[in-house]
Amino acid sequence: MYGTRLRALSIATLLTLAGGFALAAFYAPEDADQGFMQKILYLHVPMAIVALCGFVFGAVCAIQHLRTGASRWDLRSYVAIHMSLIFGAGVLVTGSIWARASWGHWWVWDEPTLVSFLIVFLLYATYQPLRFSIEDRDKQSRYASVFAITAGAFVPLNFLAVRLAQTYTHPRVFATTDGGLEPRMKLAFYVCLLGMALLYATLWKYEMASKNTSAQIKALRRRLAGDEPPGPRRSAAPKLESA
Amino acid sequence: MTAILAADVTLPDNSGYVVAAYLVFLVLLLIYVGIMATKLSRFERELTELNELAEKQPETREAA
Numbered sequence: 503m504y505g506t507r508l509r510a511l512s513i514a515t516l517l518t519l520a521g522g523f524a525l526a527a528f529y530a531p532e533d534a535d536q537g538f539m540q541k542i543l544y545l546h547v548p549m550a551i552v553a554l555c556g557f558v559f560g561a562v563c564a565i566q567h568l569r570t571g572a573s574r575w576d577l578r579s580y581v582a583i584h585m586s587l588i589f590g591a592g593v594l595v596t597g598s599i600w601a602r603a604s605w606g607h608w609w610v611w612d613e614p615t616l617v618s619f620l621i622v623f624l625l626y627a628t629y630q631p632l633r634f635s636i637e638d639r640d641k642q643s644r645y646a647s648v649f650a651i652t653a654g655a656f657v658p659l660n661f662l663a664v665r666l667a668q669t670y671t672h673p674r675v676f677a678t679t680d681g682g683l684e685p686r687m688k689l690a691f692y693v694c695l696l697g698m699a700l701l702y703a704t705l706w707k708y709e710m711a712s713k714n715t716s717a718q719i720k721a722l723r724r725r726l727a728g729d730e731p732p733g734p735r736r737s738a739a740p741k742l743e744s745a
Numbered sequence: 746m747t748a749i750l751a752a753d754v755t756l757p758d759n760s761g762y763v764v765a766a767y768l769v770f771l772v773l774l775l776i777y778v779g780i781m782a783t784k785l786s787r788f789e790r791e792l793t794e795l796n797e798l799a800e801k802q803p804e805t806r807e808a809a
Contacts, residue, residue, distance in 0.1 A: 523767075539759050542766045549770070592773050596766040603762035705777065712784050719791050726798045 508707055515704045519697030525690035533687075542600040544690055548698035550593045550619065554657050556586030556702055557626060561654020564647035576643040576740040579650050581709045583629050585702060590623045614666070618659060625653050633738040643740055713739070 526544035533540035560582035567575035597616065598608045610616060632649055636642040683691060 537759065539762060541763045545766055545770055588773065588777070592770055595769045599762050599766045599769070603759055708781060712781065712788075715788055716784075719788060719795065722795055723791070723798075726795055726802065 508704070508711065511700065511704045511707060515697065515700040518693060518700055522690060522694035522697040525693055530687045530690040531684060536604055539600070539603045542596060542603070544694040546593060546596040546600055547691070548695040549589050549596065551695060552698045552702045553586045553589035553593055554619075554622070554661070555699075556582050556589060556706075557622065557657045558654050560586065561651050561657075564650035564654070567643065567647045568651075573643065573740055576647060577713060578710065579647060580633075580740050581706055581713065583626055583650060585706050585709065587623070587626055587629075588705075589702065590619075590626070593619065594623060622653075622656060622659075625656060629653070630738045639741050646740075 522544065526541055530541075530544070532538055560579045563575050563579035563582055567573075567579060597619075601610060601616070602608045629646065629649060633642050633646050636645055682688075
């Protein structure tokens with residue numbers, strides 16, 4: 503049952519995210535260098551961190567799937583990657599807007615942070631076509647799990663790229679010796695990060711509940727109507743045991 | 746709270762980009778909510794059909 507505690511989680515997400523954005527807008531001071539534009543940080547960076555953590559979560563679920571062979575872990579991994587791709591698309595669009603506002607370009611190809619994130623995003627964009635290309639459902643779930651684990655290993659590279667990058671065009675404001683984020687900015691940022699993580703968890707649970715309900719309805723229809731289970735139909739979505 | 750109330754609410758010139766970024770986020774969320782609403786209405790329709798099917802079943806059994 504993925505629908506349990508969904509209401510409380512949704513309310514907590516709404517309150518935390520609204521509170522975080524309000525803190526970012528009214529409480530956190532304007533950046534001395536970028537001014538009001540820097541407010542995009544409270545949206546863009548938490549979304550990027552949560553998207554990348556979501557990919558790692560997908561890899562962890564895939565490991566569990568290969569260990570146990572239970573299809574529910576494959577579904578969890580599938581939904582985690584699916585949600586992270588949506589967040590990733592948001593990161594790329596908001597990042598481009600920020601780049602245009604501060605650097606005058608929609609995209610900068612010599613910036614390792616941007617390019618490494620795009621590589622991770624494009625890598626995961628092949629996840630669904632990979633699934634769809636394999637007709638056999640057992641094979642599909644196994645191969646998809648191997649892919650999710652392998653691609654998950656690339657994600658820490660994105661964090662490393664930020665640290666190893668020598669260029670100073672992309673703002674790196676945490677853990678710097680000469681400055682770092684101002685305490686009020688830091689508070690707003692952490693609340694936004696928590697809100698974004700809660701949003702990811704809420705949407706993940708919504709999607710899981712939806713997939714689970716759909717599988718149960720199909721199973722119920724077969725029992726009531728006495729329909730034979732449908733023949734193998736090509737689909738990218740994992741098959742649940744009850745479906 | 747006083748800091749929030751005392752904050753200058755006049756938006757600077759480059760606020761358009763910030764508004765655009767937050768709007769993208771809002772639009773993505775709304776699209777997702779729209780997709781979930783479509784799924785929910787499909788579930789509701791399917792459950793209604795299943796309910797009708799379940800109501801018909803005792804009649805079929807009695808007739809048999």
